[in-house]
Amino acid sequence: MSTSPELWLREHPQVRTIRAAACDLNGVARGKRMPIASALKTLSDGTKFPMSVLSLDIWGEDIEDSPLVFETGDRDGLLFPTERGFVPMPWLEAPTALLPIWMFHEDGRAYDGDPRHALARVSERYTAKGLTPVVAVELEFFLIDDSGRHLQVPVSPRSGKRRKAAEILSIRALDAFDTFFTDLYEYCEIMDIPADTAISEAGLGQFEINLVHQADPLKAADDAWLFKQLVKGLARRHGFAASFMAKPYEDYAGSGMHAHFSVLDRTGKNIFDDGTERGTDALRHAIRGCMDAMHGSALIFAPHLTSYDRLVPDAHAPTEICWAYENRTAAIRVPSGPPPSRRIEHRVSGGDVNPYLALAAILGAALNGLEDKKMPPEPITGSAYAQDLPSMPTDWASAIEAFDKSEQVKRVFPQQLIDNFLLTKRQELRDMDELTRQEQVEIYLDTV
CATH class of the missing domain: 3.30.590.10 (Glutamine synthetase/guanido kinase, catalytic domain)
Known part of the structure; x- marks a missing residue:
């Protein structure tokens, strides 16, 4: 995006809630609703949710025999914003923006189960x-x-x-x-x-x-x-x-x-x-x-x-x-x-x-x-x-x-x-x- 995410938020003061979401294997947006303060923290520190979330089935259910769930304790991945930055969601009634994110390991390596990383490769x-x-x-x-x-x-x-x-x-x-x-x-x-x-x-x-x-x-x-x-x-x-x-x-x-x-x-x-x-x-x-x-x-x-x-x-x-x-x-x-x-x-x-x-x-x-x-x-x-x-x-x-x-x-x-x-x-x-x-x-x- 042409401006920094922080500047974008200042230029759009009407936006009061954020959806931070990644794309799962079925193309479904998975993520969180958050206030502006949490979104600003996500820009610098990222946000977490389980790695298994990017390979849920079409109903949004865990994969029963996936090692990502119980075998590894359903461990978290660390998600950071993509270069897209904030994107308005004008079909919603309240002024809202989407923050696209993608998943990494704690040590900074790209998570291979993330479809956006597959295209990046x-x-x-x-x-x-x-x-x-x-x-x-x-x-x-x-x-x-x-x-x-x-x-x-x-x-x-x-x-x-x-x-x-x-x-x-x-x-x-x-x-x-x-x-x-x-x-x-x-x-x-x-x-x-x-x-x-x-x-x-x-x-x-x-x-x-x-x-x-x-x-x-x-x-x-x-x-x-x-x-x-x-x-x-x-x-x-x-x-x-x-x-x-x-x-x-x-x-x-x-x-x-x-x-x-x-x-x-x-x-x-x-x-x-x-x-x-x-x-x-x-x-x-x-x-x-x-x-x-x-x-x-x-x-x-x-x-x-x-x-x-x-x-x-x-x-x-x-x-x-x-x-x-x-x-x-x-x-x-x-x-x-x-x-x-x-x-x-x-x-x-x-x-x-x-x-x-x-x-x-x-x-x-x-x-x-x-x-x-x-x-x-x-x-x-x-x-x-x-x-x-x-x-x-x-x-x-x-x-x-x-x-x-x-x-x-x-x-x-x-x-x-x-x-x-x-x-x-x-x-x-x-x-x-x-x-x-x-x-x-x-x-x-x-x-x-």
């Missing part, structure tokens, strides 16, 4: 090679009336009507919720979230907002994490829900978080650009790295039971491990455009992902590919759904096992995070099986 690998990833994400979400037994599109505040139709790139659909989107853009500016264009999408009450590219993966992930909190909080203030759940409606496309990235060298040149539409060998090396890691990383891109409802053929989501130029049926797309902006679009992640883990998995795999210097297969043409291609795991249990066995995953993530994530997902898999579909939807609708 990947970013540091790029820096060591004189490379800078430039990253942007597109976030799709649904506006939903969840007041009744069945989910449906909210009533438009403008017309008082409920239009039950998917309207791709419809200005009318955007205008129907104009007050919501007007507030959303205003609050993004207040929170320093670089929101770009908004469109209506293919699902009922589904929209997408692009965030502007950042030459800092941590800033890009911070923006996405904060954006999801803002959208969900603001929607409730407007009288309906917003959800990044992968696929709340069976008969309509689900929501993704597409990630776009290029890589700059020390001189600021895009290493994917060779002056043509084809791009460089480095482009193809990065693509190969992403493809090699895709099967094992599916649990990162589709982390929940209902994530796999989205990953089905002919539903605008990738199911096969392949790449292509300007082809949205492929898992990896190379968009057209001027050669200096040549980039990769990774299309696998659902809207329900943890942005830190997703970007770490994507950028880490791409860097593995740049190191290995292997070529991918030829790009596909036509529909990926109609071709015999390697596929990603089709269900949650298979993705958990693939994640456990993947050597590519081990090249990207520290072993402690892998172990914690597996324990968390296996407990959720066991407990979700006891719930009805409606109960499953209810837990995911607000949390992810």
